[in-house]
Structure formats: structure tokens, C-alpha cells
Amino acid sequence: MEQEQETLQAIMGLIIHAGNAKSEAMEAIQAAKTGDFFLADSKVKLAEEALVEAHHAQTGLLTKEAQGETMQVTLLTVHSQDHLMTAIAFTDLTKEIIDLYKHVDNKK
Template identity: 75%
Template sequence: MEDQQNLEAIMGLIMYGGNAKSDAMEAIQAAKQGDFALADQKIADAEKSLTEAHHAQTGMLTQEAQGDHVQVTLLTVHSQDHLMTSIAFTDLAKEIIDLYRRIDAE
């Protein structure tokens, strides 16, 4: 994979990870206001962004597995960290939304 392709994949991880985290935060806020339809939509949007990020990550992993070493830079590490944080945050958002649903049902 060319350096430009690596950079595009790295920036994709950062962009899609950031979008997912933002959507997950908006989902929590919607649930807090009792708008569970919007919360569900925002979680779906977050998951779609995470899927796109995984596609970018898969390309880099495939390249590495085929013996074409990917140079690990601070930007590469940052992108992976950003993605993992977004995944964890989205998972936690789902749990928080479930709690708001339970509170709302009482």
C-alpha cells in the first residue's frame, strides 16, 4: 500500500471514529430527553461509522498480513487509539440508553 493510501486509511480511522463517538454522545443526550427513536438512530449512525472505520483498518491489516510492512507512526497509533475509544464509547452509550429506557418505563 502506498504512503498516500496509508494516510487515507489512517485519516479514515480518525474521521469515522470521531463521527461514531459524536453520534454516540448525541444518542445519550437524546435518550436523556426521552427521545429514544433519535437515540436509536444515532446509535445506528455510530455503528455505520464504526463499520467504515473497520474497512479502513482491514486494508492496513491485510497489507501487513501479506508481508507489506505498514510503517507505524504516531499518527497510526493515534488513529488506532481513536477507533478503540470510539468503539468502547459506543458500547457504553448503548448501556446508558438502556438505563434511560428503564427509568422512562417506571
């Protein structure tokens, strides 16, 4: 029972931190859109920090499995991994979008 609780906490950590990363990335795009590149860069940094936290949760799960602790794969588990991968892709695209806004701003 304790193992299941730890697994659930790791899965929820993945979802929460990945969601935070995506939210920060979205706010970064909105800041860049208004020309506030300092805020945009700060938000990207926060998104990246949230991704690191999500990776820590994921690493914990992977380490347990590598040590022989099997885990039942549930829809929640799959959802957490999907959330993480989406957040990573979104953060990567956010950096590109900010660069584009900066480029356009420099042309003005």
C-alpha cells in the same frame, strides 16, 4: 510514495469514521436524556455504521501488512487505533446508558 499516500488515507479514514461514531454516540445519549428514544436509537445505528467504515479502513491496513507490505508505525497510526478503540467502547457504553434511561422512563 503512492503506498504512503494510501496508508495515510486509511489512517485518516480510521480517525474520521471513529470520530463520527463517537459524536453520534454522544448525540444518542443526549437524545435519550431528553426522552427521545427513537432519535437515540437512530444515532446509535449511525454510530455503528461509522464504526463499520472505520473497521474497513483498519482491515485494509491489516490486509496489506499480512501480504508483506510493511508499514512504518507513527504517532498518527497509534492515534488512529486509539481513536477507534475509544469509539467502540464509547458506543458500547452508550447502548447501556440508553437502556438505563429507558428503564427509568418506564418506571415513571
